[in-house]
Amino acid sequence: MKRRNFLKNSSLTAAGLVSASAMVACKTETKPEETVVAPAPVKPIKPIVVCTWNFLNATDKAWQVLKSGGSSLDAVEQGVMVEEADVTNETVGKGGRPDRDGNVTLDACIMDKDGNCGSVVCMQNIAHPVSVARKVMEETPHIILAGKGAEKFAYEQGFKKENLLTESTRKQYQEWLKTSKYETIINIENHDTIGMLAIDEKGDIAGACTTSGMAYKIAGRVGDSPIIGAGLFVDNEVGGATATGVGEEVIRTVGSFLIVELMRQGKSPQEACEEGVKRIMQKNKDRKDFQIGFLAINKNGETGGYCVHPGFTYREYSEKGHENKEVTSFYS
Ligand code: ASP
Numbered sequence: 590m591k592r593r594n595f596l597k598n599s600s601l602t603a604a605g606l607v608s609a610s611a612m613v614a615c616k617t618e619t620k621p622e623e624t625v626v627a628p629a630p631v632k633p634i635k636p637i638v639v640c641t642w643n644f645l646n647a648t649d650k651a652w653q654v655l656k657s658g659g660s661s662l663d664a665v666e667q668g669v670m671v672e673e674a675d676v677t678n679e680t681v682g683k684g685g686r687p688d689r690d691g692n693v694t695l696d697a698c699i700m701d702k703d704g705n706c707g708s709v710v711c712m713q714n715i716a717h718p719v720s721v722a723r724k725v726m727e728e729t730p731h732i733i734l735a736g737k738g739a740e741k742f743a744y745e746q747g748f749k750k751e752n753l754l755t756e757s758t759r760k761q762y763q764e765w766l767k768t769s770k771y772e773t774i775i776n777i778e779n780h781d782t783i784g785m786l787a788i789d790e791k792g793d794i795a796g797a798c799t800t801s802g803m804a805y806k807i808a809g810r811v812g813d814s815p816i817i818g819a820g821l822f823v824d825n826e827v828g829g830a831t832a833t834g835v836g837e838e839v840i841r842t843v844g845s846f847l848i849v850e851l852m853r854q855g856k857s858p859q860e861a862c863e864e865g866v867k868r869i870m871q872k873n874k875d876r877k878d879f880q881i882g883f884l885a886i887n888k889n890g891e892t893g894g895y896c897v898h899p900g901f902t903y904r905e906y907s908e909k910g911h912e913n914k915e916v917t918s919f920y921s
Contacts, residue, residue, distance in 0.1 A: 634890025635792055637907035638664060640785040641833045641884050644904055645911075647671040651787055652906040661787040661795035662701045662723075669697075669719050669797045672783045676755050680781035683716040684755045685801020687762050689771055690808045693753035694736075696815035697722045697799035702825040706732055708815040712739040714750045719799045721748060722815070732817070736809075753801075765805055773806050782814050784821060784831025786886045794886070796823045798831050812836025818846035827853045828888055830861070834881030834897070842868045848885050858885035859893030866895050866919050877920060895919070 636655035640648050651668030655661070673682025680686070687693045697718035698708035707726025709718045710733060721743045725734050734742050744750070754762075765774075782800035789795075798821040800814040813819035813836035820836065822845035823829035830848035832839045839845075844865050851861035862883040869881060882901030884894045894903045894916035905912050 631889045631891075633788070633792055633888065634907055634909075635788045636661075636664075636790050637886070637890045637892075637905065638668065638785065638787040639884060639886055639892050639903055639905045640668065640783055641831060641882060641901075641903055642781055642783065643902050643913045644672055644783055645913075646675070647783060647785065648904045648906045648911065651785060652911070655787060655789055658790060660791075661789040661793050662699070664787040664789065665785045665795050665797035666699060666719055666723055668785050668787070669783050669799045670717055673697075673717050673719060673799055676757075678781060679758055679761075680801055680804075681783055681799055682718070682801065683751060683753045684758060685753060686758050686804035687754060688802075688808045688810065689769075689773060689805045691754070691759075691762055692808065693758070693801055694808075695753070695799070695801055696811055697797070698815040698817055698821055699723050699726060699795070699797040700817060700821055700823040700829075701726070701795050702793035702823070704824070706817045708733040708817060709739040709743075710735045710811045710815045711809060712736065712743070714740060714753065715743045715748050716751045716753065717748065718815075719797050721746065722797075733815070735811075762805070769805065773810075774804055782820075782833040784814070784833060784884060786823070786829040786831060786884065788886065788888075788890055792888070794823050794825050794829050794888070796821050796829045796831055802836070813839035813844065816840060818843045820845060822846045822849050824849050824853070826888065828858065828886050830858075830865075830883060830885040832881065832883050833901070835879040838869050838873065838879060838881055841872060844869070844881075844883060848883060852885065852887050857893060858887050858891055859895070861885055862893050862895035862916075866897060870897070870919055882916070 638651040651664040654664040676684030694711045695718040700706040707722040784798040786796045819840045830845040848861040882896035
């Protein structure tokens with residue numbers, strides 16, 4: 590936005606200079622000089638929180654944190670924890686669907702206003718991977734911990750061991766074993782990862798993303814959600830972006846980083862998300878078998894989203910109230 594306004598102003602100024610010199614060169618010219626009015630600065634909307642899909646309770650929780658003066662980092666952590674704890678959400682945290690060997694493995698990451706970040710990948714038996722990711726960020730010199738190492742670190746930090754498979758996901762897995770030929774399901778319905786972005790009263794941006802990944806994935810598979818730059822990216826000077834859908838495609842374009850960089854170059858969150866999806870589709874001409882949804886926010890609190898197939902929505906909560914936003918799609 591700033592750069593666009595700058596370019597607009599520069600060209601208006603240049604036009605002003607040209608018309609002034611034309612008046613000097615030709616004294617008979619009587620046309621009055623154009624007045625250049627500086628555009629009104631965009632007033633940032635704050636606080637605000639957005640998340641992928643229609644997770645009312647998660648945004649509600651994050652909004653409470655923001656409204657009571659809490660930081661965007663606390664808001665996104667506590668917001669996505671609501672979905673991690675909800676066993677009826679079979680794509681995130683406890684109650685997430687297992688890999689093809691029957692183990693629930695979780696991925697999550699978190700990023701703050703200073704570019705600090707933490708991530709856990711392929712971690713079992715811990716219900717709140719986003720909080721472990723935050724501990725990695727705050728308590729270690731590292732950014733990513735994986736598998737058994739992440740789990741061991743979580744116990745050291747006081748997290749308790751839990752069985753993440755529920756009766757429902759265990760039964761579904763047993764059904765899947767009967768018919769699947771041990772093949773991972775990649776389809777456009779396989780989603781519901783929560784990615785959340787927030788701006789607090791100070792105007793600082795943070796984000797978090799958490800998932801159990803693709804259902805019945807090959808053991809050890811990690812998607813985009815815990816990868817900084819792919820499933821999530823925040824730059825406090827510009828904005829933030831997050832993704833849901835088939836992670837392999839998001840990783841190939843470093844999707845969230847791409848979207849933040851496009852916003853830095855002057856695109857709105859909406860335009861940046863559209864360009865992000867188009868880049869993915871350029872590498873997947875005519876492929877219609879996967880869904881991806883991007884969500885972005887800029888420093889002014891403007892938001893946007895775009896997806897491959899219709900159906901992706903995002904939830905937004907600000908002083909203006911809360912809203913479930915339908916987004917347009919590449920294949921409409
Ligand atoms: N992006 C996640 C992954 O690939 C899945 C999802 O959003 O449903 O692991």
